[in-house]
Amino acid sequence: MDLAGDSKLVRSTTAIDVARILRARILAGNYAADEFIRQEVIAKELGVSRIPVREALAQLEAEGLVIRQKYRGALVPKLSIGEIEEIYEVRGMLEPYLLEAAIPNITPEAIAKLRQVVERSRTARDMTEWAGLNMEFHQALYSLANKPLSVQVLENLLTRADRYLKMQRFLSSETQEESDAEHQRILDLIEEGDAQGAVKALREHISWNAQDLRRTLGLDT
Amino acid sequence: MDLAGDSKLVRSTTAIDVARILRARILAGNYAADEFIRQEVIAKELGVSRIPVREALAQLEAEGLVIRQKYRGALVPKLSIGEIEEIYEVRGMLEPYLLEAAIPNITPEAIAKLRQVVERSRTARDMTEWAGLNMEFHQALYSLANKPLSVQVLENLLTRADRYLKMQRFLSSETQEESDAEHQRILDLIEEGDAQGAVKALREHISWNAQDLRRTLGLDT
DNA sequence: TGGAATAAAATTGGATCCAATATCCATTAT
DNA sequence: ATAATGGATATTGGATCCAATTTTATTCCA
CATH class of the missing domain: 1.20.120.530 (GntR ligand-binding domain-like)
Structure with missing residues (x-):
């Protein structure tokens, strides 16, 4: 028998954590529209490598919170x-x-x-x-x-x-x-x-x- | 003026290509439900590293075509x-x-x-x-x-x-x-x-x- | 023989390194 | 003076390597 009925204790991964943090920041309006979110900056701020940051940005793209362009970066789309x-x-x-x-x-x-x-x-x-x-x-x-x-x-x-x-x-x-x-x-x-x-x-x-x-x-x- | 009105010639990335291939396979029923899709296998089949495969699986998870569990792998959910x-x-x-x-x-x-x-x-x-x-x-x-x-x-x-x-x-x-x-x-x-x-x-x-x-x-x- | 404990193999997640591409800036030609 | 061109720099995408965890195999003991 496991503690939480949820059994989701196993799930959290750094990529997911990074995504949660970035999501909160975007929704809080921390990033100006059309401003690039640099992987390296986020990685250093959070003390992780760029890999989970990349995965997080991919996740946020799927949620429609950022747009990614190859070799250019991810940015928060303008409100429409x-x-x-x-x-x-x-x-x-x-x-x-x-x-x-x-x-x-x-x-x-x-x-x-x-x-x-x-x-x-x-x-x-x-x-x-x-x-x-x-x-x-x-x-x-x-x-x-x-x-x-x-x-x-x-x-x-x-x-x-x-x-x-x-x-x-x-x-x-x-x-x-x-x-x-x-x-x-x-x-x-x-x-x-x-x-x-x-x-x-x-x-x-x-x-x-x-x-x-x-x-x-x-x-x- | 650019050639194609689409101007999307820049977009394709290997992760996107892998995702497209896997999506087609899943929809074609190539993977049994609850069977793990091994990153290494896909990577070797397609001649790429596991990184774009991982990103592709993340994308497919966002689309609801696979479920991922930490350290366990990705699998096609049973039809419901x-x-x-x-x-x-x-x-x-x-x-x-x-x-x-x-x-x-x-x-x-x-x-x-x-x-x-x-x-x-x-x-x-x-x-x-x-x-x-x-x-x-x-x-x-x-x-x-x-x-x-x-x-x-x-x-x-x-x-x-x-x-x-x-x-x-x-x-x-x-x-x-x-x-x-x-x-x-x-x-x-x-x-x-x-x-x-x-x-x-x-x-x-x-x-x-x-x-x-x-x-x-x-x-x- | 069967089952628990444990060791070995397999697999994924993350870090570091390299390649591809875009952006920026200086130089040059008109 | 300004626009075009070429190269330096920055940044992302992908490959390789290491760590964390799960799964499988093995051993040991009843």
């Missing part, structure tokens, strides 16, 4: 209005689908756990912490759907969206409150057994978020 | 009924969305090109060739949607689905004909300007394919 539009459009399809699949499996304990995440989210200081809890909420909710592939796709979308979310960390604290309130409302509806109402609320939640992001990013067509 | 169900469910959302977005940009030339692909598909000998043309059709159609992110997600789904499609290469030649006919019908509807009809036909096409695959894979619940 079109991409964020797409992200929210696809989220608008995937998330209701996942919620619907998850609802039959939601236990009172799961609800309690989700409420805790929302509570912690309320007291979040900065956008980075809030975005993390936001991600946690979605993961905890949709993991109950038993749709691992779709969840994986969605998580990639949420990660990409993070870059855009973090851009508006200076303003719109009321947006966070409103978002938390919507999460709570969705939980209420689930608890009441109103599955369709919850799905509808989720759709509106996503649509509202998209509009809000468009507005604060200045592009409201 | 749940996964194929999910693939078709998500396709059922993404493809109509992409088609709707593509329709306004479809020119008569694009239609002609698509018809050519369908024609070639009709004369396809084996399932591998047909699957390739099927992929080509989807790409040519959806690339007009100007939704690169969604197309990327969809292409990954189609690649995963390939493994399941190839399983039924021995039977159901009438399935291929029927599928080609449906493609043609979708093109007809687009040409007639009946966008909604085309989208509806596409939905039915996907749904029908899913049912057919379920049936031939023996799991029709």
Whole structure:
């Protein structure tokens, strides 16, 4: 019998660690768009060779967080209005689908756990912490759907969206409150057994978020 | 001015080449599920070192075609009924969305090109060739949607689905004909300007394919 | 003979070294 | 003065070598 039920203690490799660190940095906005991330620099900073750095950059390329060009290097792509539009459009399809699949499996304990995440989210200081809890909420909710592939796709979308979310960390604290309130409302509806109402609320939640992001990013067509 | 409008002559790297070869092999069913793909073996076969092989396997892991375990190796995951169900469910959302977005940009030339692909598909000998043309059709159609992110997600789904499609290469030649006919019908509807009809036909096409695959894979619940 | 302990082989992950290519800068020609 | 050309420098991709770990084979003891 092993300690953690997860049994993932074996998995961590330096390449994965480097990828996690770089991912956090990119999402925190540490690298300017179109600025090359030099393997040697990262390697020295982290005290490893360039090999795991290369693997990490390959991983991040697969996640869409960097673009690599042969013999030139890896860079963080510019944010694109079109991409964020797409992200929210696809989220608008995937998330209701996942919620619907998850609802039959939601236990009172799961609800309690989700409420805790929302509570912690309320007291979040900065956008980075809030975005993390936001991600946690979605993961905890949709993991109950038993749709691992779709969840994986969605998580990639949420990660990409993070870059855009973090851009508006200076303003719109009321947006966070409103978002938390919507999460709570969705939980209420689930608890009441109103599955369709919850799905509808989720759709509106996503649509509202998209509009809000468009507005604060200045592009409201 | 450069020769090819593509300007991608610079891109190919040995890791990418290795990944392409391995991807083709996996989709062709050359590796049994849960059988380890040894880096050294591939490296010797292709006359390269293990480094590009490792990168290729990492890439394929990101595509969901292999699973890697630290110090153990990479293996092709078993086919899962749940996964194929999910693939078709998500396709059922993404493809109509992409088609709707593509329709306004479809020119008569694009239609002609698509018809050519369908024609070639009709004369396809084996399932591998047909699957390739099927992929080509989807790409040519959806690339007009100007939704690169969604197309990327969809292409990954189609690649995963390939493994399941190839399983039924021995039977159901009438399935291929029927599928080609449906493609043609979708093109007809687009040409007639009946966008909604085309989208509806596409939905039915996907749904029908899913049912057919379920049936031939023996799991029709 | 069977099973646990242990040693040997195989395999992957990472570090270092070399090759291929891009970028930058100086020189030169117009 | 400026643009083109050639070479020095920087940087990435790949090969070889070493370390960490797993897997297989062997030995020893009941």
